[in-house]
Amino acid sequence: MSNLDFQNSPKTQNNRETTYKIGMLRKIRLTIGCLMLAAATWLFVDTSGIAAAHLNWIAKIQFLPALMAGSIITVIVLLVATLLLGRVYCSVICPLGLLQDLIARVGRAAKKNRYTYSKAKNILRWGVLGVTVIAFVAGIGSVVALVAPYSSFGRIAQTLLAPLYEWGNNIAAQIAESNGSYAVSETEIWVRSIPTLVIAALTLVGIGIVAWMNGRTYCNTICPVGTVLGFLSKYSLMAPVIDKSKCISCRKCERNCKAACIDIAGTKEIDGSRCVTCMNCIDTCPKGAISYTMRNRTAKVEAEGGETPSGRRMFLTMLGLTAASVASAKKDKLVDGGLTVIEDKEPMKRETPLVPPGAESLRNFRRHCTGCQLCVAKCPNGVLRPSTDLGSLMQPVMSYENGYCRQECTRCSEVCPAGAIKPYEEGAKSSIQIGHAVWVKERCVVLTDEVSCGTCARHCPVGAISMVKYDAGDGKEVRIPAVNEERCIGCGACENLCPSRPLSAIYVEGHENHKIL
Amino acid sequence: MNEGKNISRRDFLKRIGLASVALTGCGKATETTNTANNTTTVVGETKAEDMTYRINPTTGDKVSLLGFGCMRWPTGSDGEIDQEMVNKLVDYAIEHGVNYFDTSPAYCKGKSEAATGIALKRHDRSKYYIATKLSNFGEQVWSTEESLAMYENSFKELQVDYIDYMLLHGVGMGGMENLRKRYLDNGILDHLLKERKKGRIRNLGFSYHGDIEVFDYLLSQHDKYKWDFVQIQLNYVDWKHAKATNRRNTDAEYLYNELQKRGIPAVIMEPLLGGRLSKVHDHIAQSLKERDPERSIASWAFRYAGTFEGVLTVLSGMTYMEHLKDNLVSYAPLKPLTADDLEFLEKVAEEMVTYKTIPCNDCKYCMPCPYGIDIPANLLHYNKIVNAGMMPDENAGTEEYQKNRRIFLVGYDRSVPKLRQASHCIGCGICKPHCPQRIDIPRELARIDIFVEHLKRNKNKKA
Numbered sequence: 001m002s003n004l005d006f007q008n009s010p011k012t013q014n015n016r017e018t019t020y021k022i023g024m025l026r027k028i029r030l031t032i033g034c035l036m037l038a039a040a041t042w043l044f045v046d047t048s049g050i051a052a053a054h055l056n057w058i059a060k061i062q063f064l065p066a067l068m069a070g071s072i073i074t075v076i077v078l079l080v081a082t083l084l085l086g087r088v089y090c091s092v093i094c095p096l097g098l099l100q101d102l103i104a105r106v107g108r109a110a111k112k113n114r115y116t117y118s119k120a121k122n123i124l125r126w127g128v129l130g131v132t133v134i135a136f137v138a139g140i141g142s143v144v145a146l147v148a149p150y151s152s153f154g155r156i157a158q159t160l161l162a163p164l165y166e167w168g169n170n171i172a173a174q175i176a177e178s179n180g181s182y183a184v185s186e187t188e189i190w191v192r193s194i195p196t197l198v199i200a201a202l203t204l205v206g207i208g209i210v211a212w213m214n215g216r217t218y219c220n221t222i223c224p225v226g227t228v229l230g231f232l233s234k235y236s237l238m239a240p241v242i243d244k245s246k247c248i249s250c251r252k253c254e255r256n257c258k259a260a261c262i263d264i265a266g267t268k269e270i271d272g273s274r275c276v277t278c279m280n281c282i283d284t285c286p287k288g289a290i291s292y293t294m295r296n297r298t299a300k301v302e303a304e305g306g307e308t309p310s311g312r313r314m315f316l317t318m319l320g321l322t323a324a325s326v327a328s329a330k331k332d333k334l335v336d337g338g339l340t341v342i343e344d345k346e347p348m349k350r351e352t353p354l355v356p357p358g359a360e361s362l363r364n365f366r367r368h369c370t371g372c373q374l375c376v377a378k379c380p381n382g383v384l385r386p387s388t389d390l391g392s393l394m395q396p397v398m399s400y401e402n403g404y405c406r407q408e409c410t411r412c413s414e415v416c417p418a419g420a421i422k423p424y425e426e427g428a429k430s431s432i433q434i435g436h437a438v439w440v441k442e443r444c445v446v447l448t449d450e451v452s453c454g455t456c457a458r459h460c461p462v463g464a465i466s467m468v469k470y471d472a473g474d475g476k477e478v479r480i481p482a483v484n485e486e487r488c489i490g491c492g493a494c495e496n497l498c499p500s501r502p503l504s505a506i507y508v509e510g511h512e513n514h515k516i517l
Numbered sequence: 518m519n520e521g522k523n524i525s526r527r528d529f530l531k532r533i534g535l536a537s538v539a540l541t542g543c544g545k546a547t548e549t550t551n552t553a554n555n556t557t558t559v560v561g562e563t564k565a566e567d568m569t570y571r572i573n574p575t576t577g578d579k580v581s582l583l584g585f586g587c588m589r590w591p592t593g594s595d596g597e598i599d600q601e602m603v604n605k606l607v608d609y610a611i612e613h614g615v616n617y618f619d620t621s622p623a624y625c626k627g628k629s630e631a632a633t634g635i636a637l638k639r640h641d642r643s644k645y646y647i648a649t650k651l652s653n654f655g656e657q658v659w660s661t662e663e664s665l666a667m668y669e670n671s672f673k674e675l676q677v678d679y680i681d682y683m684l685l686h687g688v689g690m691g692g693m694e695n696l697r698k699r700y701l702d703n704g705i706l707d708h709l710l711k712e713r714k715k716g717r718i719r720n721l722g723f724s725y726h727g728d729i730e731v732f733d734y735l736l737s738q739h740d741k742y743k744w745d746f747v748q749i750q751l752n753y754v755d756w757k758h759a760k761a762t763n764r765r766n767t768d769a770e771y772l773y774n775e776l777q778k779r780g781i782p783a784v785i786m787e788p789l790l791g792g793r794l795s796k797v798h799d800h801i802a803q804s805l806k807e808r809d810p811e812r813s814i815a816s817w818a819f820r821y822a823g824t825f826e827g828v829l830t831v832l833s834g835m836t837y838m839e840h841l842k843d844n845l846v847s848y849a850p851l852k853p854l855t856a857d858d859l860e861f862l863e864k865v866a867e868e869m870v871t872y873k874t875i876p877c878n879d880c881k882y883c884m885p886c887p888y889g890i891d892i893p894a895n896l897l898h899y900n901k902i903v904n905a906g907m908m909p910d911e912n913a914g915t916e917e918y919q920k921n922r923r924i925f926l927v928g929y930d931r932s933v934p935k936l937r938q939a940s941h942c943i944g945c946g947i948c949k950p951h952c953p954q955r956i957d958i959p960r961e962l963a964r965i966d967i968f969v970e971h972l973k974r975n976k977n978k979k980a
Binding site for chain 2: 177182185186338339340341342406407408445449451452453454455458459497499
């Protein structure tokens, strides 16, 4: 009963050729893992809204976001699961871990038996965790965002995979259009933030190379979640355990351990703090000496050491590079003699950044957000994009040059797993004030073009703008917009639709604390 | 209260109108057709000798009933006129008996005259008639010098030394004041009269849209100006229902009858109402097909315009070869409509005005909008949905509403880029005076904007 390894049949033990069979446990892990990776990826790239409606629980069971959101139950369930079964979170729930497994698999296909045991880098592990905690307490969200594993995955999916998916979607939309179908609609592909794109690309390349060469090194040296869960999994009830009496020291398990945590030459123990319970070793062992079973509590494996892993240097390089880039995304315009060329709007400079309704305050938002980009991916109005400010790098901010925060949309609050954007009741949005509109006299077309306008007033969903009389000089009376700051909610309809280009003549200034009107 | 008044007036006009059509239209028309009642060619090549021609009473010109409107020449992917295709269309038209080509310095962003000239230059000058206009719309070309330069330039662009049919362009838009400034006070009309005497202009006329005072004034001066022809908008909707578009518009019935009284031949523009009589509501399409399953929907409108004996030629802006071929079937030869057909089309027109389409003909005179709106594209998308019977109706049940809502919104984004949609209209009204149909464009755009906003917000509307 204690032995859960179904692979352990006499036939396999006698057959030395059989080195890599898929056992039941691994089969389960692979199935769940594949589904989870596919679902998490789809959650980020989907443009139809179906994924967000049905799969946002994937984001909500992620450890760090749940911790940020204060979802005590989720956190306790994950901790208890780790204490019982080991780091199953890392092997079947964390999408970044799954992505690494996928890359590592390709690496293993290229070169068999490529891993070797290495000692735990505990100083680095606890060091990164310490820095993360300090950054969180200090409210430097960008540091937390940088090391959060699920957020790293989110950035890769949103900035690198989503454009490919959208491109495919748009081809499908064109085919649909030519067939008179309305099933697929076109979506706009745009780069929201160059620094975040660069970070995502470097993360993918960095983690990709490390995963290819060494498997789960990132999870066992940098990842703060890995460190916390590793601390617990060391004492987990169940774990893969080597039956030393059966072991022939062939080191097949060690060479196939992507966590580099099986020390055959030394203690013949598996380092429980780094093992992600992938079950590969169980299947690899020609003698059936490894089984997933109750841990032998007397044998504590503790490895010490403080070498710099290859992943670390790469990681620091990433940090340095991100500071240097600047965002500027020009879209293609259709130019036809019969149509006026429309100048692109430039993002406004705002003294106080704008964050979505449900954030409650800038401070709350900055503290909770892990920069996973899920809200950015799901924003249907082109409003959310990652910040380029160093202190809040990768955490989303709002801007209205491509669209505005529409009243019927509550998408970002629905998907946010970290409690940075809290859900609110549909309909409540029109009473949440996130900022207020400011009129810029010098740019208003009523005065510059001498035409009558009123676009901002017409589109204000809360009636905060009215057109009032104004003496334009020479006794000419015109009507200009007047903002009732008390009633304005900061949705940006006025700013987005304002005919003044490239800078709008009316724009929204953010508020530190959101108010319920 | 208001409605009741309209209906009685309409009924009155209907009685008078139908009687006059039956008399003028059908009586003489029978002699021009040699086709047996139920055998009509509906596809395939027509013969040049079968083309129905009308005789211009002043010059004796034998003009083909189908006139080629050069406002909608085909363009390539670069947006420039596809000259090769233009040549092909012109060649085919001439080969099949078409001999009237109507252009203007204002058409195709100012490139129509040149393209038409290039295509026609390849043919014997005596084989075709060229009509062009003095399109001095903008205030900057109202001066004598500028207007004359525009007039002379037409000869250059068209590569000709005489013009068969010369028109004052779009008189009525902007009322009497506009007419005075464009043609009377600057001496341009006097100059054109002299040019007619010299023979550089063979026929002088005007095209009319808008304020009826101008039309009446110019006709009252017929003894002085001796109009050789007048170009009017005539089709089975405008015959009696021009006021459905704008209360101040005038029914074609009045315009045509005024010309008939004076024996002035009418050149017909907008026989198809800019495509609105071919892209009709599904119900109407079905009833037209039931009446004659082999003819195209557009053919009804062309035969209607051609049935009037006082019509010299009917202009059609044919962008595609299939349009040309279909129209040739209608006119080579013309099988005039019967009194019964006319009554049927009047019923169709009555039904048509109950559908709340916006009377945009896609002429693009309103463009470019200085704030980037693609005005015709917005209006036409709305019409397309109305005509397809796919207007999202909240009372239609949730599923039906959801389906139509999606079709409207997805289709809208496909037809009009976001930045050129109605929501960006600032309501400045610069476009308004340019619309020959006198559509209140800012109002219609605001209406579409509110409708779209309503659709966007009512995503989960329960019926």
